[in-house]
Amino acid sequence: MFRAITIAVLSVALLGTGIFAYQTHQEKEALAISHENNYQRAFHQLSYHMDQLEDELGASLATNGASQFSGSLAEVWRISSLAHNEMGELPLGMIPAKETDQYLANVAEFSYETAVRDREEEPLTDEEYDKLENFYSQAKEIKHDLRTVQAQALNNDFRWSDVERELMSEQNPGEGTMVSSFKSIDQKAKGFSENNWNDDAGFSLDVNKRLAKVVKDKEELSEEEIIKKAKAFLDLPTTVDAKAEKLGEGMPYKGYQVVIEDSDGERNYMIDMTERGGLPVWALQSRDITEPKIGLNEASERAKEFLEDKGITDVQLVDSKQYDTIGTFQFVPVKDDVRLYPDALIVEIALDDGDLVGFKGANYFANHRERHDLSPVLTLDDALDELHPNLKSREEHLAVIENQNGDEVLTYEIFATMNGDTYRIYLNADTGLEEEVKRMQEAEPVYDVDVI
């Protein structure tokens, strides 16, 4: 009797466990499938869009006449950014896609630039037409390869999640798989992006490279001298503990990262200095900041004093914002009443004791130099005539900015209002063209979800 009951109970328990395990398995399966589906969708859409990209690039080569041309170029631009987006949805590091991404970015940039400009006045140059032809033939190849991979994947019932798993368990997804197919596509794309897109054609060098150029001829300092300079810059006594470490070879210039600990142990500073010339690239202090005791205005004056103290004079405060206990200030140098935005400096001041908590000088040291063309062709009144009639101008300055092509241009910086919104408009001071129009962000209301 007892035995029979035991058997019955155990069989029920076994059955229950079985059902439970089966359900869990089902759920897991469903989840894995939906995960896989996301990857599949991104991948198939990518090859679909490469198809379309080829079509539209071909169409734009064949169209004559400004208006239709605009249409197909805009289409190229739209599709290339879609494709770029879809690449971002595929697992990173799994497919070597760097160059393909770069290719898409180049196509997007080119089509945007040519689509928005007035080609009645500025028709496509022969060079640009060649470039377009190039993009077209490249799109053809990439599409062809992608289609091949896609067919393989469909025939062999390929699963992205399998590759992902292999990758996570540190096995190298072997030769002959999807990954190696992708690799060869990417190799090809690399050839493309190198061929017709060299870095110095219109592209601005990044700030580190420019800084490397600036410090090239300066005197090389020893580690001790760097530490000394770092302490002096942060107004710290020479006695505090500090150690310096060389920056890695990934930097275009040689430099040190200096870590300084205050004797009380509560605050510590980190600062990067260039080895040549000992220029402070950035500095941050980390410590708890207590209740604010000084106002934003006083803090901004301290920030300015700090800069002047370090020999950075003739600067103007262009933006200030309070984040709880920290005041963040942006300064730009001013020369002949012209604001030099590419040389901007950032200074952060703690509002409890007015101490420096953050500094960024990379742009200043990389870009600040004697600029020669600082006199505008247009007068301010001429420039204001170019403004949209509904805008009411409130504040005007001359300013050098870096425009979308990465070139420095002299502009009129105009702050204007319309329907309660504030706009910042940069009008080219020579041509009167709008270099940039931006609606200034207002403070954001606190969206509180507790009450909903």
Place this chain on the structure above:
Amino acid sequence: MLKSAKILSISALTATLLLSIPQTSEAFSDQVIQKGATGDDVVELQARLQYIGYYTDTIDGVFGWGTYWSVQEYQEAFGMEVDGLVGDDLKARLNKTTNYDEQFVHEALENGRKFTHYGTTPLEIQKGPKGSKGGGSTGGQSDQSSNQEGASGGGGTPSNEGQSPAQSGQDQGQGQDQDQGQPEAAPEQQPDTGGEVPEEQNNEANIQKATNVPDGFSENDIQIMSNAVYGEARGEPYVGQVAVAAVIINRMNDSEFPNTASGVIFEPRAFTAVADGQIYLTPDETARKAVLDAINGQDPSNGATYYYNPVTATSGWIFGRPTITQIGKHVFAN
């Protein structure tokens, strides 16, 4: 806030007063208020400017562009130097010519309550709500409720069947000034506005708290990024956290990566914290600060687009990237 508490103040400028007479207030603190500031002084400034019709936007406690232009208009109208800075002179003038019911405004701010234009128009002749902001409350109602709340001692309980937000953790600059104990000014005064009230007075105003956000980012973007930074780098030195946030921004600006914060963060296999769900932990204040620092331009990673922990990193290819620097446990590379 009781009527008996009101004191007479005899001043040449207030000679035209009709109703009860305000307490002289020294409510503003000593600071010169400038654009970008947040906190009680800004709330008071906006309320007082609105009182005499120079400020029509939401009273939100953040000195933004709208407030900046209002201050300039005021300065221009009264022949002061037009610099957008609120100094002693301007504050004294505002104190003399306007009223500020601190408790009422702060209650409204806490509760995100909409109320009629904070200003001069006597209640009897006040026009009805002008469309816009879900015109529930008329002047009479709101003023009444203000009195009620005043009497109840202003415990800050959202007792009124209030609209949206009560306060949560993010009270920007709110707590900071409260201890300074600002005396209250009394309401219901017919002020001398210096004879220059601009024509278009909007009857509707609302008060909602706001916070400063860096250009081009929303508070929610900051939140997502703080989540990622906290999941990836909690326990790291502060500078290391700023560097992780900076890597997210560097990726946004790099053509190899998606160009939105969420696109970068949720790119499959990009961040371990996303893969293992740690991104859904609630971030602390430090992570948020680090994100703000990075958005404002700080980049301790010196332009890196990759970082890894050499001890735990699994994918070998990452070691091949040229390193830039090490901060805490993370190596930054590009």
